[in-house]
Amino acid sequence: MLQVQRSPEVHDVVVIGSGAGGGTTIKVLTDLGINVTLIEAGPMLNPAKDFKEHVWPWEVDHRGVGPNAENYFGKNIYPFGYFQAPNGYWDVPGEPFTVAEGSEFKWFRSRILGGRTNHYGRISLRFADYDFKPYDFDGLGYNWPLTYDEMAPYYDKAEEFIGVTGTREGFRSAPDGKFLPPVPPRVHEQLIMKAGKRLNIPVIPSRMAMLTKSIHGRAACHYCGQCGRGCRTASAFTSSQAMIFPAMKTGKLNIINNAMARELLVGDDGTVRAVSYVDKATRAEKQVRCRAVVVAASACESARLLLNSKSTKFPGGLANGSGMVGRNLTDTVGYALGGTIPAMEGMPRHNCDGIGGMHVYVPWWELEKKNKDFPRGYHIEIGGGFGMPQIGSFRGVAARAEGYGNPLKDSIRQYYGSTVSFAGRGEMIPNEHSYCEIDPNVVDQFGIPVLRFHFRWSDHEIDMVKHMDKTFRSLIETMGGRVTAPDLPEQSAKAVSVGGEIIHEAGTVRMGADPKTSVLNKWSQAHEVKNLIVADAAPFNGNPDKNVTLTIVANAWRAAEHLADEMKKGNV
Amino acid sequence: MVLTGAGSGVLSPALAQHVHMAMADAKSLSGGVDYPPKCLTKHYFLTLRKLGDLIIPGSPDAGAAEYIDFLASHNEDLATIFNGGLGWIDVYMLKKYNSDFLSAKPEQQIALLDSLAYRKNATPETAAGQHFWVWLRNMVVDAYYTSPVGVQDIGFMGNKVLGSFSVPQEAVDYVMKRSSLGNEG
Numbered sequence: 001m002l003q004v005q006r007s008p009e010v011h012d013v014v015v016i017g018s019g020a021g022g023g024t025t026i027k028v029l030t031d032l033g034i035n036v037t038l039i040e041a042g043p044m045l046n047p048a049k050d051f052k053e054h055v056w057p058w059e060v061d062h063r064g065v066g067p068n069a070e071n072y073f074g075k076n077i078y079p080f081g082y083f084q085a086p087n088g089y090w091d092v093p094g095e096p097f098t099v100a101e102g103s104e105f106k107w108f109r110s111r112i113l114g115g116r117t118n119h120y121g122r123i124s125l126r127f128a129d130y131d132f133k134p135y136d137f138d139g140l141g142y143n144w145p146l147t148y149d150e151m152a153p154y155y156d157k158a159e160e161f162i163g164v165t166g167t168r169e170g171f172r173s174a175p176d177g178k179f180l181p182p183v184p185p186r187v188h189e190q191l192i193m194k195a196g197k198r199l200n201i202p203v204i205p206s207r208m209a210m211l212t213k214s215i216h217g218r219a220a221c222h223y224c225g226q227c228g229r230g231c232r233t234a235s236a237f238t239s240s241q242a243m244i245f246p247a248m249k250t251g252k253l254n255i256i257n258n259a260m261a262r263e264l265l266v267g268d269d270g271t272v273r274a275v276s277y278v279d280k281a282t283r284a285e286k287q288v289r290c291r292a293v294v295v296a297a298s299a300c301e302s303a304r305l306l307l308n309s310k311s312t313k314f315p316g317g318l319a320n321g322s323g324m325v326g327r328n329l330t331d332t333v334g335y336a337l338g339g340t341i342p343a344m345e346g347m348p349r350h351n352c353d354g355i356g357g358m359h360v361y362v363p364w365w366e367l368e369k370k371n372k373d374f375p376r377g378y379h380i381e382i383g384g385g386f387g388m389p390q391i392g393s394f395r396g397v398a399a400r401a402e403g404y405g406n407p408l409k410d411s412i413r414q415y416y417g418s419t420v421s422f423a424g425r426g427e428m429i430p431n432e433h434s435y436c437e438i439d440p441n442v443v444d445q446f447g448i449p450v451l452r453f454h455f456r457w458s459d460h461e462i463d464m465v466k467h468m469d470k471t472f473r474s475l476i477e478t479m480g481g482r483v484t485a486p487d488l489p490e491q492s493a494k495a496v497s498v499g500g501e502i503i504h505e506a507g508t509v510r511m512g513a514d515p516k517t518s519v520l521n522k523w524s525q526a527h528e529v530k531n532l533i534v535a536d537a538a539p540f541n542g543n544p545d546k547n548v549t550l551t552i553v554a555n556a557w558r559a560a561e562h563l564a565d566e567m568k569k570g571n572v
Numbered sequence: 573m574v575l576t577g578a579g580s581g582v583l584s585p586a587l588a589q590h591v592h593m594a595m596a597d598a599k600s601l602s603g604g605v606d607y608p609p610k611c612l613t614k615h616y617f618l619t620l621r622k623l624g625d626l627i628i629p630g631s632p633d634a635g636a637a638e639y640i641d642f643l644a645s646h647n648e649d650l651a652t653i654f655n656g657g658l659g660w661i662d663v664y665m666l667k668k669y670n671s672d673f674l675s676a677k678p679e680q681q682i683a684l685l686d687s688l689a690y691r692k693n694a695t696p697e698t699a700a701g702q703h704f705w706v707w708l709r710n711m712v713v714d715a716y717y718t719s720p721v722g723v724q725d726i727g728f729m730g731n732k733v734l735g736s737f738s739v740p741q742e743a744v745d746y747v748m749k750r751s752s753l754g755n756e757g
Contacts, residue, residue, distance in 0.1 A: 054731055057718035058635075061642060064718070069643040069650050072711075187743050194753040223734040343751035348743045349727035351734070388731055389717040398713050399706075404627045404689050409725070412713070416726050480752055 006274070007288045011037040011254070013563070014275050014290040016261045016305065019115030020549045021296035021535035021556040023239025024158075028560035030252040034567065037254045037288060038244070039277055041297075042111030044257055045086070045118065045240045051230030052083045057390060065391045079108065080119060081390070085230030086112050087119040094445030098452040105453035106500040107300060113257065114240025115298070116503065117549070119228050121357055122209040122236055124164040125379070125546030126155050126175040134542050138375050140429050140460075142328075142541040145513040145522040148175070154554035162237040162553060163215050165355070166207040173377065174204075174363035174546070181212045183223075183359045186352045188344060188384035188420050193360060195478040201471070203360050203382075209237035209550075210355040218242060227356025236356065256288070260446055264293060264309040264318050264532070271531045272318075278446045292531040292563060292572050295509075296556065299538040300329070300436050303508035304451050306519075307438050319526035324519050327435045328507035329453070330543035333378065333426035333461045334497030335468045338484045339476030344418040349386065352417075358382040364545055374463035378426030378545045380471070386417040396484070419484070422475060424468035427545045429460050430507055434499070455499035465496045504548050509538035524559035531572045533559050607638050610645035616658045617641055619674050623661075624712045626685055634719030636712045657704030664701060 012035040015022045022038065029036050057063040064082040065071045071078075079090055088110030099105050110116045129148040134141040152175075159178040166179035182205035185193060189203075196203040210227060214220040218241075219233040227236035234241035247253040258280040265287065267273040274289045295302045303326045309318035317325050364377030387393065394412050401411035428434075439452035476483050512518025515527035524539045526532040535556040537548045566572040609617040621637040628636070644651040661684065662672040669680045676684075687693050688705040716722040748754030 056720075056723070056731065058720060062646075063639065063714070065643065065714075067646060069647040072643075073647075073649060183737050184739055186739055187747050190739075190744060191747060191751060191753060194751075194756050197756060198753065223737040224731060226731075341751075343747050343754075346746075348740070348746055349729055350740045350743050351729040351732060352739065353730035353732070353734075354737045386728055386730065388728055389723055389726055391714045391718060392710075394713050394717055395710050398709055402690050404685050404709070406629060408709075408713075409628060412717070413726060478753070 002285060004276075005284060005286045007286075010289045010291060011035065012290070012567070013037070013292045013294060014039060014288055015294040015296060015535075016275065017041075017115065017295070017297040017301070017536065018113050018239060018244055019110065019296065019298065019536065020117050020239050020552040021537075022294070023114065023117065023243035024553045024556035025294045025296060025533075025535050025560045026247045026253060027161075027243040028557055029564060030247040030250045032561075032564045033252065034564055035252050035254070036247070037256060037290070039259045039261055039275060039288070040113055040255065040257045041260045041280070042113065042115075042257065044255070045113040047230060047232050047234075047241060050086050051232050052085075053226050053229045053232050054224060055083060055229075057083075057388075063391055071391065080228065083226075083229050083390075085119040085228065087116055088112070095450070096442060096444060097450050098439045098442055100452055100454045103453060103455045104498050105455040106498050107451070107453065107505075108500065108503045109298065109301065113244060113255075114238045117237065117239045118230050120549060121381075121547065122227060122549075123357070123361075123381070123547045124159070124162070124207050124209045124550040125363075126177055127151070127544050127546050127551050128173050128175055130172075131542060131544040131546070134376075134429075134544075140375055142430065142510065142512065144541045145511055145518075150522075151551075151554055151558070154558045155550065157557055158550055158553040161216065162209045162242065162550075163211045163213075163218070164207050164209050164550070165205065165212055167205045169202075169204050169363075171202070171204075171363050171365075173365070173367045174207075174379070177207070179207070180215075182206070183212060183355050185360045186354060186385050187347065188341070188417075189358070189360045189382060191341065191343065191479055192382055192420065192475065195475050196362065198478055199474060200365075201362055201475070202365050203362055206358045206361045208355055208357060211235045212355075216242070221355055223354050225353030225356050259286075260448070261297065261305055262308070262446065262448055264295075264305065266309075266311050266313060266318065266529070270313050271529055280446075283446070292533065292567065294533045294535050294560070294563070295538075296535040298536055299505040299508045299540075300451055300453075302534055302536055302538045303436055304438070306509065308449055314528070319519055319529045319532055321528050322515060322517055322519055324510055324517065326437050326451075326508050327432075328430040328510050328541075329434045329436055329455065329499075329505065330428040330430055330507045331455075331497075331499050332502040332504040332543060332545070332547070333428050333457070333464055334423065334502040335426075335465045335495055336421060336423040337469060337472035337476070338383075338419055338421040339479070339481040340415060340419050340484055341476075341479050341481040342418070343480055345414050347417050352385040373467065374460050375429065376427040376460075376464075376545065378424045378464060378468060380468075381423040381425060383421035383423070384417075384419060420476070420479070420481070422472040424465070424472070425502065425545055425547065426461065426464045426468070428543050429458065430542065431456065431458050436508060453499070457496055457499070461496060469495070504537070504543060506537035506540040506543045506548055509534045510541050511539040512541070523562040524555060525562065525566075530566070533563050535559050607641075609641045611651050612641050612644065612654060612658070615672075615674070616655065619658050619662070619672070620654065620708075622674055622681075623708060624715075626681065627709055627712045628716045630721055630725070631712050631716045633721050634716040636715035639715040640711050653704065653707050657701070657708060660700050660704060664698075
């Protein structure tokens with residue numbers, strides 16, 4: 001007979017999930033001398049073994065296409081390529097989710113220590129003052145129960161700890177921070193800066209979590225551009241290497257890995273008493289008792305855990321008296337366009353690896369403009385340069401050039417490094433049609449009910465994509481280039497990314513001043529359950545055009561300090 | 573329809589002789605290394621190797637045919653595509669020149685490539701071959717540029733450990749001189 005194994009001792013704090021939010025919470029709490037137990041759904045990370053940094057394609061027999069040639073047949077068993085850091089999947093075996101009829105949604109999930117921070121783009125942008133008060137700004141969305149000024153000290157701490165490149169520019173839409181030195185722009189980036197100048201589009205040094213100087217015992221960047229593969233020297237930020245490994249050395253952190261959280265169990269007083277989880281290797285049912293719990297399993301996974309934690313006191317899911325758990329699901333609005341630039345053809349070869357990703361970017365520049373076709377804005381990410389040849393790198397040029405033999409080789413040589421790409425990353429306004437809920441009919445391989453997604457872009461986002469398309473075309477044309485994609489389809493709705501695809505889910509356990517319409521207070525602490533904290537992007541009241549990770553770190557830092565304070569005072 | 577192994581039973585004496593000679597040729601191409609194909613027949617492997625060398629000269633040094641054969645041995649769909657495509661080419665050559673691809677004259681081999689390598693030359697007769705051509709060209713290109721010789725050829729200079737990052741002025745000047753934006757501040 002199945003028996004539940006219960007921990008005899010009561011742990012101080014149990015943290016569920018080890019990505020940016022969980023890692024930050026672990027760092028802050030263990031630094032304050034609090035004992036933490038981490039429940040992580042995936043295995044431990046071993047950077048020396050798991051990261052494929054500096055590996056050439058020919059060092060692998062399949063050269064990265066997959067041992068069974070999967071990528072040639074559109075089966076992306078490695079979501080971002082074989083050489084990328086172990087990070088997660090669009091489809092996790094044995095852990096399905098469902099999508100309601102009429103909706104499209106992709107859900108990226110990570111199952112490893114450090115979660116998505118092992119591979120993420122490391123773009124680190126502060127939300128602006130108006131991002132915390134969007135309703136006051138234009139009457140759409142929800143105000144946060146805190147201001148930029150309240151968050152700013154935590155942005156400082158986050159940047160000073162993780163290390164973020166940048167320069168002080170004075171844009172209201174992109175607040176300045178505590179920056180490490182920027183990296184010089186590559187050739188194509190210098191050309192884009194000139195095109196931007198002509199079009200009055202600002203192109204400024206990027207704000208990225210890579211160390212251009214050594215800090216906190218982490219080595220300075222060695223400019224191989226392979227941050228996405230995972231960095232063995234931890235020069236690119238990951239919660240695993242920068243936060244969790246050091247916390248392990250304090251003796252204050254206990255890690256339970258390969259453990260899938262099933263339910264949060266409440267006592268008669270309505271506080272969380274224990275976390276129930278399944279040991280994935282043995283399928284043993286276990287419970288760990290705790291004084292407080294921090295849920296940081298990723299926005300949708302955290303909502304799922306609360307919704308699955310039903311009790312007589314919380315029949316609609318834990319801390320869900322407002323009914324807002326799962327609602328307000330947002331992702332970033334994504335749209336990209338590329339072009340070939342004749343001026344760059346045949347460019348003298350040089351090493352332009354740099355830091356992984358762009359050295360310059362475009363912050364939102366039309367904040368003050370009146371009569372726009374859409375609310376809010378987007379930033380532009382820039383790509384280009386001499387990338388390491390990979391499977392598929394020259395498929396496009398070979399198809400355009402046609403032919404064979406030395407002429408084909410000459411074409412490939414000529415065009416190598418002469419393309420640029422622009423990716424818009426815009427704000428989605430929360431809407432009533434976009435949410436996740438428990439699918440009453442489906443459970444995963446552990447018997448845990450799964451999420452069903454509903455997702456719909458509104459005209460706000462579709463109109464923004466049209467603006468992106470126009471902007472990217474004018475940048476490419478100003479550079480004397482040719483756009484390599486067909487005109488934006490009549491139906492812009494088809495050109496926008498699929499919900500979830502940009503992997504910036506947020507908003508599903510929103511914070512607010514009013515317990516009737518929000519789940520968490522300004523400290524990311526549940527209104528109804530004082531020893532429950534949510535510390536990923538679920539508490540966000542919006543999803544501005546600034547990637548979520550820096551704000552996850554800052555907000556989790558703030559929440560963890562407050563929790564420690566409450567524990568010290570005896571309130572939790 | 574896919575033609576697998578087409579030709580092997582048709583002109584066996586001529587093919588046998590040809591394969592024998594081609595094997596000797598392949599040995600010299602690969603510096604004497606005799607790669608035993610895992611999926612393709614020896615004849616097809618050598619045909620693939622020759623096609624690869626015509627598509628991207630030097631691709632035998634990048635192990636292009638070995639790469640394709642290795643993956644085809646792990647993927648039935650890919651095996652079908654290459655067995656079928658190479659079979660189609662041999663039968664096409666037999667019908668047209670009474671010779672399989674490997675033993676055809678160089679100008680006949682080139683004529684075949686010309687008929688497959690350009691969209692403007694498409695005819696109903698070569699449609700299946702052109703479909704295969706895209707697979708063949710893409711995978712030979714992939715194999716070559718993901719090899720040490722290919723990376724050297726294209727001039728990729730990265731994947732190094734550097735103490736600092738800088739951009740050579742020569743590259744900036746080259747682009748700015750060629751761009752109408754070059755004179756803007």
